Amino acid sequence: MAALMAGAALSAFSASPVSSVRWLEKDYDFGLMKEVAGPKTGQSRFVNAGRDTLSITDVRPSCGCTSAVFTETPLAPGDTAVIRYTYDPAMRPGKFAKHVRVNLSDGTHASIAIKGNVLGTPESLSTLYPVEAGMLRLSDAVLGLGDVTWGRAPMTFVNAYSLSPDTIAPTARTDVKGLTLKQSDRKAGPGDIVTFSINFDSRAVGRYGDVEMPVTVSDGAGGEATVSVRAFVTPDTEYLLMKQNGRNPGADLATDVIELGEGITGGTLRREITLRNSGDGPLEILGVSCPSEAFTFRTPAKPARPGRGMTLKMEVDVSRLPSGPFRIPVKIVTNDPARPVLTVSAAGIRGNDK
Incomplete structure (x- = not known):
């Protein structure tokens, strides 16, 4: 019996307090609002429906786009409190849904949902x-x-x-x-x-x-x-390691800069990028990427055996190179799990076409 009474007392002590307010208006819809019109204000009201004096201890909007003011004086039973919140639509076009948390002196709290839809200005829309x-x-x-x-x-x-x-x-x-x-x-x-x-x-x-x-x-x-x-x-390096079963290639570049020359004009340049296989499995080129449309590549037909080299052929349409000095990256993807991506720079100076 004593245990049951103790349990009941503990349950009563730990139960959440029950709010003694009655909302007259709570959630608020700003509707369609224009950003150019600036901040807009709404409000919610509640009545102290309890027997004791009540106060609002704090009001916290869910983000910095919303500010709030509220009735700060104590509320006698039957008194009405007002919470006003202002939403700033600047640089916030589109729908929004926010919350305003209201903390009360009796230990309870409430959450006011506010929403709306902002018609943006040309300036904010061009930015966002x-x-x-x-x-x-x-x-x-x-x-x-x-x-x-x-x-x-x-x-x-x-x-x-x-x-x-x-x-x-x-x-x-x-x-x-x-x-x-x-x-x-x-x-x-x-x-x-x-x-x-x-x-x-x-x-x-x-x-x-x-x-x-x-x-x-x-x-x-x-x-x-x-x-x-x-x-x-x-490449997925773990997959390469599993697939190659310990016989992994090693991709080494003969040089990491390919010189295309100074004062180059017109026509097509041909260069080669040489890789050497320092590993103990066949080396393959899986892909070649370059941000410039001036470059085209032809990859070797066969993998390079351990200790052997391979040549990646490169053609450059000079007319499509940028004027003046340039340094353009070429990324080579291989099946070397230690270094699957190698970067070579194609450098030079393009002259003036006559």
């Missing part, structure tokens, strides 16, 4: 959504995934802001094998934001090195823009 796509503005023209290990499937996204005064149906499409697209909403009203998620399966793309994949985003009424998804696919 710089890419035009008809009645949409996109957050990015290039989505860089960086280095992606073969077998991984990273995800990225692009946001589309609707400029349309009516409801539209944005879409995204791609012909690239290895990209999967999803969107957060099928329709968008004025000021709405649709998020397009893009999943990249590195196994499906079928090559190593630089990969650039176009995704077309449309407003559903003929306006569209292309977003470029970029990645550099590298």
Whole structure:
């Protein structure tokens, strides 16, 4: 019996206090608001429905975009308290959903949900959504995934802001094998934001090195823009170690700078990049990448046996090189698990074509 009484007392002691307030208005919807109009204020009210005096001890908005003021005097039973909150829409186009936490002197708290939709100014939209796509503005023209290990499937996204005064149906499409697209909403009203998620399966793309994949985003009424998804696919070194079963190649460069000359003009240059296999397994070139369209490469047909060299042939269209001094990286992907990516710089000075 004593144990039961002790348990009951403990339960009563540990129970959360019960709020003694009655809300007259709680959650608030700002609706459609214009960024150019500046901050907008809403309010919530509650009545002290208890028998004791009550105070608001603190009000905390969930982010710095919202400020709040509140009734600071003690509330006798039957008194009404007001919490006013102001949302600043500057540089925040699109829908928002925030919370304002209200802490009371009786140990309870409440959470006020506020929401709205901001019509952005041309200045904020050009900064946050710089890419035009008809009645949409996109957050990015290039989505860089960086280095992606073969077998991984990273995800990225692009946001589309609707400029349309009516409801539209944005879409995204791609012909690239290895990209999967999803969107957060099928329709968008004025000021709405649709998020397009893009999943990249590195196994499906079928090559190593630089990969650039176009995704077309449309407003559903003929306006569209292309977003470029970029990645550099590298070998899975653990897979190489397992596959090669201890007989691993070693890729060594004869030089890490290929000199193309000074004052070069017109025509085509031909150079060779030499690698030597310092390991004890066959060395293969899996891919070659260069950011300049002036370069083309021809990889050797056969792997290099241990102790042997191999030659990567390079042709350079001088007319497509930048004017003046240049230093352009060439990345070579091999099956060397210790150093799968080697970088050679092609350097020179292009003269003035006559």
